[in-house]
Amino acid sequence: xxAASDVIIIGAGIAGSAAAFFLRQRGCSVTLIERGLxxxxxxxxxxxxxxxxxxxxxxxxxxNRASVSxxxxxxxxxxxxxxxxxxxxxxCYRDRPELLDNFAEYAGEARVRGLELEIVTGTALRQRFPxxxxxxxxxxxxxxxxxxxxxLVAPAFARAAKRNGAEVIENCEILQVEKAGEDFLASAAxxxxxxxxxxxxxxxxxxxxxxxxxxxxxxxVSHGPTMCVTEPVPYSIRCAVGVVTPVKEEDLYFRQIPxxxxxxxxxxxxxxxxxxxxxxxMPRNTLNQFKQLRRLAPELTRLNILRVWSGVxxxxxxxxPVMGPSRTTSGLYYAFGFSGGxxxxxxxxxxxxxxxxxxxxxxxxxxxxxxxxxxxxATA
Amino acid sequence: xAGPRVIIIGAGPAGVRCAETLVAAGIRPTIIDEGRRDGGQIYxxxxxxxxxxxxxxxxxxxxxxxxxxxxxxxxxERVDYLPETLVWNISERVVYALRLGKLVELPFDALVLCxxxxxxxxxxxxxxxxxxxxxxxxQVALKSQACAIGRRTAFIGTGPLLYLVAAQYLKAGxxxxxxxxxxxxxxxxxxxxxxxxxxxxxxxxxxxxxxxRRAGVPMYNGVTPLEITGxxxxxxxxxxxxxxxxxxxxxxxxxxxxxxxxxxxxxxxDLARCEFQFDAATRQWLPRIDPDGRSSVHxxxxxxxxxxxxxxxxxxxxxxLAALAVLKDSGHPVETDVVDGQRRILARLERxxxxxxxxxxxxxxFAANLPDDAxxxxxxxxxxxxxxxxxxxxxxxxxxxxxxxxxxGMGRCQGRYCGNAAAEIIAHAADVPIDQVGxxxxxxxxxxxxxxxxxDGA
Amino acid sequence: MSGRFVRLAESARQxxxxxxxxxxxxxxxxxxxxxxxxxxxxxxxxxxxxxxxRAGFCLMGACQDCWVWTADGERLRACxxxxxxxxxxxxxxxxxxxxxxx
Ligand SMILES: Cc1cc2nc3c(=O)[nH]c(=O)nc-3n(C[C@H](O)[C@H](O)[C@H](O)COP(=O)(O)OP(=O)(O)OC[C@H]3O[C@@H](n4cnc5c(N)ncnc54)[C@H](O)[C@@H]3O)c2cc1C
Ligand SMILES: Cc1cc2nc3c(=O)[nH]c(=O)nc-3n(C[C@H](O)[C@H](O)[C@H](O)COP(=O)(O)OP(=O)(O)OC[C@H]3O[C@@H](n4cnc5c(N)ncnc54)[C@H](O)[C@@H]3O)c2cc1C
Numbered sequence: 001x002x003a004a005s006d007v008i009i010i011g012a013g014i015a016g017s018a019a020a021f022f023l024r025q026r027g028c029s030v031t032l033i034e035r036g037l038x039x040x041x042x043x044x045x046x047x048x049x050x051x052x053x054x055x056x057x058x059x060x061x062x063x064n065r066a067s068v069s070x071x072x073x074x075x076x077x078x079x080x081x082x083x084x085x086x087x088x089x090x091x092c093y094r095d096r097p098e099l100l101d102n103f104a105e106y107a108g109e110a111r112v113r114g115l116e117l118e119i120v121t122g123t124a125l126r127q128r129f130p131x132x133x134x135x136x137x138x139x140x141x142x143x144x145x146x147x148x149x150x151x152l153v154a155p156a157f158a159r160a161a162k163r164n165g166a167e168v169i170e171n172c173e174i175l176q177v178e179k180a181g182e183d184f185l186a187s188a189a190x191x192x193x194x195x196x197x198x199x200x201x202x203x204x205x206x207x208x209x210x211x212x213x214x215x216x217x218x219x220x221v222s223h224g225p226t227m228c229v230t231e232p233v234p235y236s237i238r239c240a241v242g243v244v245t246p247v248k249e250e251d252l253y254f255r256q257i258p259x260x261x262x263x264x265x266x267x268x269x270x271x272x273x274x275x276x277x278x279x280x281x282m283p284r285n286t287l288n289q290f291k292q293l294r295r296l297a298p299e300l301t302r303l304n305i306l307r308v309w310s311g312v313x314x315x316x317x318x319x320x321p322v323m324g325p326s327r328t329t330s331g332l333y334y335a336f337g338f339s340g341g342x343x344x345x346x347x348x349x350x351x352x353x354x355x356x357x358x359x360x361x362x363x364x365x366x367x368x369x370x371x372x373x374x375x376x377x378a379t380a
Numbered sequence: 381x382a383g384p385r386v387i388i389i390g391a392g393p394a395g396v397r398c399a400e401t402l403v404a405a406g407i408r409p410t411i412i413d414e415g416r417r418d419g420g421q422i423y424x425x426x427x428x429x430x431x432x433x434x435x436x437x438x439x440x441x442x443x444x445x446x447x448x449x450x451x452x453x454x455x456x457e458r459v460d461y462l463p464e465t466l467v468w469n470i471s472e473r474v475v476y477a478l479r480l481g482k483l484v485e486l487p488f489d490a491l492v493l494c495x496x497x498x499x500x501x502x503x504x505x506x507x508x509x510x511x512x513x514x515x516x517x518x519q520v521a522l523k524s525q526a527c528a529i530g531r532r533t534a535f536i537g538t539g540p541l542l543y544l545v546a547a548q549y550l551k552a553g554x555x556x557x558x559x560x561x562x563x564x565x566x567x568x569x570x571x572x573x574x575x576x577x578x579x580x581x582x583x584x585x586x587x588x589x590x591x592x593r594r595a596g597v598p599m600y601n602g603v604t605p606l607e608i609t610g611x612x613x614x615x616x617x618x619x620x621x622x623x624x625x626x627x628x629x630x631x632x633x634x635x636x637x638x639x640x641x642x643x644x645x646x647x648x649x650d651l652a653r654c655e656f657q658f659d660a661a662t663r664q665w666l667p668r669i670d671p672d673g674r675s676s677v678h679x680x681x682x683x684x685x686x687x688x689x690x691x692x693x694x695x696x697x698x699x700x701l702a703a704l705a706v707l708k709d710s711g712h713p714v715e716t717d718v719v720d721g722q723r724r725i726l727a728r729l730e731r732x733x734x735x736x737x738x739x740x741x742x743x744x745x746f747a748a749n750l751p752d753d754a755x756x757x758x759x760x761x762x763x764x765x766x767x768x769x770x771x772x773x774x775x776x777x778x779x780x781x782x783x784x785x786x787x788x789g790m791g792r793c794q795g796r797y798c799g800n801a802a803a804e805i806i807a808h809a810a811d812v813p814i815d816q817v818g819x820x821x822x823x824x825x826x827x828x829x830x831x832x833x834x835x836d837g838a
Numbered sequence: 839m840s841g842r843f844v845r846l847a848e849s850a851r852q853x854x855x856x857x858x859x860x861x862x863x864x865x866x867x868x869x870x871x872x873x874x875x876x877x878x879x880x881x882x883x884x885x886x887x888x889x890x891x892r893a894g895f896c897l898m899g900a901c902q903d904c905w906v907w908t909a910d911g912e913r914l915r916a917c918x919x920x921x922x923x924x925x926x927x928x929x930x931x932x933x934x935x936x937x938x939x940x
Contacts, residue, residue, distance in 0.1 A: 037781055044784065130936035151784040155774060231792060231828060231905075232886045236934040260886055281824065283469045283476045287483065290831045299936055302911055304828035306792055414899060416920075421898070427868040427920070430848050498900045510881045510893035511842060517897035520917075525873045526848035552846045612890015615842070615880055634842070645900070758895065758903065761887035792902030797895070828902060830913075 005029040005167060007357060008186050008196040010174050010210060013043035014343060015335045016202030017157035018069075018350020021077070024164040026358040031194055032158060032166055033186065035173040039154025041277065042204055043343065045311035047227060047253065047265040048150045049240055050344045051088045052115050053106070053142040059320075059345075060113040061364045066348025067144065073153075073347070077160040082149035082257070086238035089120070089129060091139035092245070093295070099244055103140040117142050131237055133298045147240045147255045150343060157350070177213055179329055198357055200333045202349075205274050205314030207322065207336030211371065214329045218376050219317055220337050223269035224279025224310030228286055230303040232260030242266075243296060252292040254300075262300060264289055272312045279310040315339040316376060323349065323369035324356070333357060334371055383407040384710040387475055387486055389467050389648060390494030392420015393692050394684025394699035396452045398492050401703035403458045405712050410460040410486060412467055412477060414827075418452045421496050421516070421685075422692045424523050425449065437523060439548070440584050441692070448696075468825035470652045473679070476824075482834045490679050490706045493649055494699060495686035497642035500664075502746050502801045504536070505754035506608030507638060508761065511616030514797075515639030519545045528554035530635025534619045536560040536605055538740040539641035540585055546597065546637075547588040556597045557633040560621055562640070563740045564602035574735030577728050598631070600624070604746070608636050640742055642689045643800060649687075650822030652680045658815040661734070662689070663742055664800060665819040671723055673702035674709075681705055691736075694729035697722045744814070747804035756805060757798040759791020767802060768809045777810040779803055779818045792828055795820040841877040842893055856925040857909070865921055872897070872904055872916035875927060882906050882916055883929050907932055 007023055009016045012034035020032040034040075050070050052063040069076060073083050092099035100121065107117035120128065121138035129139070162168045173189040177199060184199040201210045205222040212218075235258050242253035243266070252266040267288045272279035286308050294301050316322070319339040326332035335353050338345060348364070356362045386402055388395045391413035402409045411418075417425040423445040426432060434442040462479060469476040475491065477484040499514035506512070513521070513529045515537055521527045522545075532555040535546040546559045568575075575582045592599060602624030609630070610617040620630035649667040650656070655676035656665040666688065673681045683702040684695035701722045708714045750756075752765025770776055770786040779802065782788060788802045789795030795802070799820045807814040851866040858875050865874035872894055875882055881891035882904050894904030897917045904916040909926035 037778075040781075126939055130938075132939070134939040155785075159774070230831070234931065234934045280471065283471050283474075283824070286824075287833070287835060290833065291835075293831060299934075301831045302913070304830050304913060305825065306828055307790075307794070307823045308825070309823055414918075416918075426848075429851055429868045431850075432847060436847075498896060498898065508885070508889050508892075510891045512895070514896045514901070517895060520897040521843065521873070522846070525843075525870060526846050527843040527873055527877065528846055529843060531844055554844065554846055612885075615891060615893065755889065758901070761885055761889045792905075793900065796900050827899065828905075828915075 003031060003167070003192070003194050005031040005196045007031070007198040007200060008033065008184060008194050009200045009202055010177070010186065011201065011203035011206070011336070012038035012154065012158050012168065012170070013041055013202060013204050014039065014154040014157065014346030015338070015349045016200070017154045017161060018347050019200055019202060019335065019353045020161035020166045020168070020350070021157045021164070022351045022354030023357065024161050024166050026354055028358060030161065030166040031196065032161060032168045033172050033174055033188070033194065034170045036277065037170050038158035038168065039151070042311045042313045043154040043346065044151050045227070045309055046150045046343045047225070047263060048147045048255065048343065049088070049253065050083065050148050051142070051145045051240060051242070052344065053088060053110065053117055053140060053145060054090055054242070054244065055341065057109050057113060058368055060110065060115055062345060062348045062352060062366065064114050065351060065364050066345050069347035069351060070148070077156040079156050081152040081156050083146060084148065084238070084258070085144060085146035087141060087143045088145035088240045088242070089139045089141045090242045090244050091132065091136050092243070093135050094137045096245065097137060100138050103138070107140060115142065116144065131297045131299060133295050135295050145240070153346070177210055184331065198331045198333070200335065200353060200357065202335050204336055205272070205312045207314060207334065211322070211326070211334060214326055214332060216326060216328055216371055218322060218337070218371060220314045222272040222274050222312050222314050224272040224281070224312060225265055225269050225340065226267050226281055226285040226289060226308070226310060227263065227265045228289060228305045228308040229264070230262040230300070230305050233262070233303060235260055237262070249288055250292060252289060252296055254297070262303065264293065267292065270310045272310070274312050277312060279312050281308040281310045313338070313340055318375040321369050322371045322376070323353070323366050324371065327372045384489035384706070385487060386410070386490045386492065386706055387412065387488040388492045388494055389475070390420065390496055390684065390686065391415070391418035391452065391461070391463070392494060392496050392684060392695060393423065393448055394686070394695040395420070395492070395494035396448055397696040397699035398494060398683055398703040399455055399459050400451055401700045402706065403455055405707050408458060408460065410462065412462045412465045412475070414464065414466045416464055418463070419445070419449060423448050424520065426524050430526065432526065444692070466827055467648060468827065468829050470648055478829060478833055481830070481832070488679070490681065490710065491652065492681045492683060492702050492706065493652070493686055494684045495645040495648055497644050497685035497689055498796055499639040500641050500643040500742065500800055501638065501797045502640050502743055503750060503754050503756050503764070503798070504605040504608050504638060505751050506610060508755040508758050509608055509610040509612065509616045511610065511634055512608055512636045512638055515541050515545055515637045518637035519548065522548055522552055528552070529637065530633065531555050532557040532633045533635040533637055534558050534560065534631060534633040535637045536603070536619065536621070537639040538563045538743070539639065540736060540740065541639060541641070543585060543588040543592065547591050550592060550595055550597065556592070557631055558598040558600070559592055560603045560605070561601045562603055562605070562743050564624060567741065568739040571735040571738035574731050574738065577731040577735065581732065641740055642685060644686050644689060646686065647794065647822040647826040649675060649680070649682060651824055651826070652677055654680055656819060661737055663744055663814050672705040672719065673698055674705050690726070690729050690733045694726055694733070697725040697729065701726065744804050747801060748808045750805065756802055757788040757791060759793050760787045762786055762788045764805055767805055771806055771809040777806060777812050777817065779806065779820050782806050783820060789820045794823070794826065842880050843873055843876040845877060854921060854923050856921055856923070856927060858927045859929055869921050870917055871906065871914055871919045871921050871925070871927060874921045875906065875916060875929065881929060884931065886931070
């Protein structure tokens with residue numbers, strides 16, 4: 001038995017679920033197919049940062065487009081996904097004052113691209129962000145960024161897409177895709193087959209499996225970022241916080257949710273096992289976060305953590321996703337390998353991919369994400 | 381000979397007998413226990429400056445307690461014992477522990493998990509009020525601190541511990557408001573042939589019931605709990621329930637001891653990546669083990685109540701068996717008739733445990749009738765109604781999925797006290813078989829871990 | 839209310855004084871923090887989520903419902919922490935305050 005629609009989407013993470021939602025808004029019939037449950041992988045377990053600042057300048061257009069959706073999320077998906085727009089601050093430590101100059105320079109460039117940033121140092125920093133340790137020199141603050149509950153977002157998009165008429169098929173692993181005549185044929189492990197003239201691969205860390213089937217293998221590797229969460233304490237840190245540093249061990253970020261828990265991420269990543277759909281936190285990486293927290297926000301070291309976790313995320317060598325049309329096969333599109341930053345981008349990715357598929361072009365530039373870019377060539 | 385590095389987690393009956401067997405074979409194991417003293421749950425030792433006698437503390441089990449304690453005392457020089465040490469993670473054949481604020485990392489060749497059990501709970505509306513304790517908790521208050529949890533304690537739930545703790549309270553002079561067993565009497569009669577596998581234990585159990593009756597303690601069987609009444613400020617003030625004939629009763633009490641037999645403490649097995657399988661008899665997921673306690677992971681063994689709820693005597697036998705398996709797997713000679721002997725003991729105890737399960741079943745059916753405003757997850761204060769809403773609105777029919785959306789099981793206790801009940805609520809609300817609801821995945825740390833944990837040289 | 843827990847035996851131990859929410863409380867050497875607090879009062883902490891007082895649940899270090907604070911903001915699991923003379927316990931989560939690094 002085969003089921004037909006205009007577009008088949010493989011992978012119901014935030015990218016695929018949002019794409020299904022926006023494709024429905026544009027009137028395309030959609031079949032969204034997910035191996036497990038919508039948003040169960042990276043999209044459901046990430047840190048939840050909805051952060052634009054710090055991204056490469058050429059990515060800001062996409063990030064800004066996502067930001068517009070984040071602010072309208074309740075209206076779009078019809079439920080609260082706990083988006084909190086209380087700002088984001090990136091800081092540097094005293095031993096790297098040059099980073100402050102980089103912040104200022106970046107802020108200038110970002111302003112031109114529609115992202116307003118404010119450099120905060122000295123007494124203002126201490127007053128507004130009293131939780132920082134003495135070693136924090138200064139920061140760059142983005143008032144219109146924030147954070148959200150990753151567990152809720154992709155499933156909410158998938159449900160909204162379904163309400164609007166998309167076919168959402170969970171617990172269905174696609175093993176094989178091929179183009180037969182004008183149509184793509186996707187065959188699932190359970191024997192089901194789906195066909196459509198357009199195929200969108202949003203399979204996250206598993207995207208390479210499908211691009212390879214169309215002669216476009218890419219150097220996608222997977223890692224598991226390190227996360228933990230504290231017990232609940234009175235809600236007093238509203239913005240999301242991150243460290244800028246060239247040293248991987250010093251990388252740390254945290255955010256507090258209104259229920260009081262503080263979610264902490266960053267530092268060396270963990271081994272990830274895409275075949276098992278699991279990534280396991282190495283205890284050393286958790287301990288490293290504790291050590292870094294002593295420097296970033298010493299008072300928080302009085303807390304206990306309740307839980308650690310990680311997730312399978314796909315990374316490209318140049319830390320940019322693949323997004324756009326296939327180079328080998330017409331009607332085939334990709335959006336995967338978000339290299340640690342795809343949660344914030346997700347709604348923008350879905351929006352742009354829907355636009356590309358429905359209209360043949362995008363108002364937001366995405367050519368730097370082309371699958372044929374040199375950084376992804378076999379030798380890269 | 382440099383034997384294998386063996387770590388035993390848990391110094392209860394399973395861990396102690398495991399250590400004893402290893403020491404006899406010339407191995408020096410490391411024993412880690414979170415408690416300040418050895419003995420585990422049943423043979424929990426009181427603080428040094430307490431003076432109650434063994435028979436006061438352990439009743440009919442006093443002799444066994446004394447033997448186990450002196451067994452451990454005799455081993456002290458021949459094992460590395462780390463009390464007050466919490467194992468919070470296991471990764472890549474290294475145990476990560478917290479000892480007096482400091483990090484301890486211990487690599488192992490063989491790991492024997494003897495982590496015991498905790499009470500198995502089904503919520504009752506109002507169980508979040510101060511003054512409701514687990515049955516086991518009520519016993520710990522008495523055993524290790526010589527206190528009762530209240531002036532008038534109502535005991536409700538099911539399992540052998542229900543009568544034992546109530547009788548211990550009575551004997552110690554505490555007020556017992558009632559003993560309310562959710563299991564009907566008829567089940568006990570039906571289970572009699574199995575219970576006769578351990579005639580003495582059966583007799584002791586009957587003696588407890590008799591003592592309670594003689595003292596005039598109101599006792600009911602086949603009850604359905606309705607509500608623990610009280611207030612958020614003042615805590616528990618009463619309890620209402622339906623008797624076997626459906627008649628409603630209410631009674632005044634300032635404390636409730638609640639429990640439905642036990643559940644194994646399996647988080648560490650999960651972190652060691654042992655496979656689990658669904659046990660239809662107890663409606664819960666248990667680590668898969670062979671008859672001697674080998675898990676699915678090479679070098680990881682399980683014994684005692686942390687593997688199967690079979691009681692203290694079985695814990696001793698399975699601790700020995702796990703040690704013998706370690707020895708065998710590391711090339712030590714092991715006599716098969718010794719193994720067979722322990723296996724036979726375990727088989728008999730398994731039969732008795734089946735009788736107990738049959739007599740005091742987990743009341744899965746209560747999940748359907750819990751009121752929406754009852755709290756299911758005490759840590760996160762999530763209600764049954766909220767969990768049902770999540771199931772209905774999001775289609776979440778699997779435990780971890782429902783946790784992700786509802787926060788049930790996401791709190792400090794990591795789902796120890798709500799996980800079993802939440803699974804039943806989900807199964808009923810979604811109309812799926814309980815085994816399909818799955819189990820909450822264990823995640824480190826198994827208990828809250830201070831960020832201030834000090835590392836070497838830090 | 840007066841104490842929630844009732845002592846049944848072992849009352850000949852050495853007396854120890856601790857402070858609970860600023861008030862002196864008589865306890866006995868060998869008591870857990872939980873017993874010391876609950877023989878004098880009715881609860882250990884507030885539920886963070888608005889459903890009232892909590893007084894612990896399992897007493898065996900599993901449920902984590904008995905965390906209290908010391909006056910200087912340290913956290914203690916009351917059921918498994920033995921009391922020591924002069925301990926200063928708070929049953930209210932301290933407000934978040936930050937030291938001045940300006
Ligand atoms: C721990 C962690 C922390 C992170 N923190 C942040 C952050 O703070 N901010 C941020 O912006 N980003 C963050 N990220 C990155 C972000 O989560 C990801 O970039 C983003 O979620 C990727 O979305 P996706 O839809 O491409 O992939 P996924 O969410 O992985 O979705 C891909 C889906 O495809 C499905 N699939 C794969 N193969 C098949 C198949 N054969 N058949 C059917 N379905 C298939 C998978 O099951 C999966 O559900 C983090 C990632 C992790 C893991
Ligand atoms: C409160 C209570 C009362 C009981 N009373 C009886 C009774 O009267 N009669 C009876 O037959 N059975 C009773 N049981 C069942 C009892 O648990 C077993 O019969 C027996 O104690 C099991 O022995 P064990 O060695 O398997 O585990 P336990 O005796 O429970 O020992 C497990 C040990 O492991 C330690 N541990 C667990 N996790 C960790 C960790 N992460 N890090 C470090 N240490 C850890 C614990 O501190 C504990 O000391 C009771 C159980 C409970 C919970």
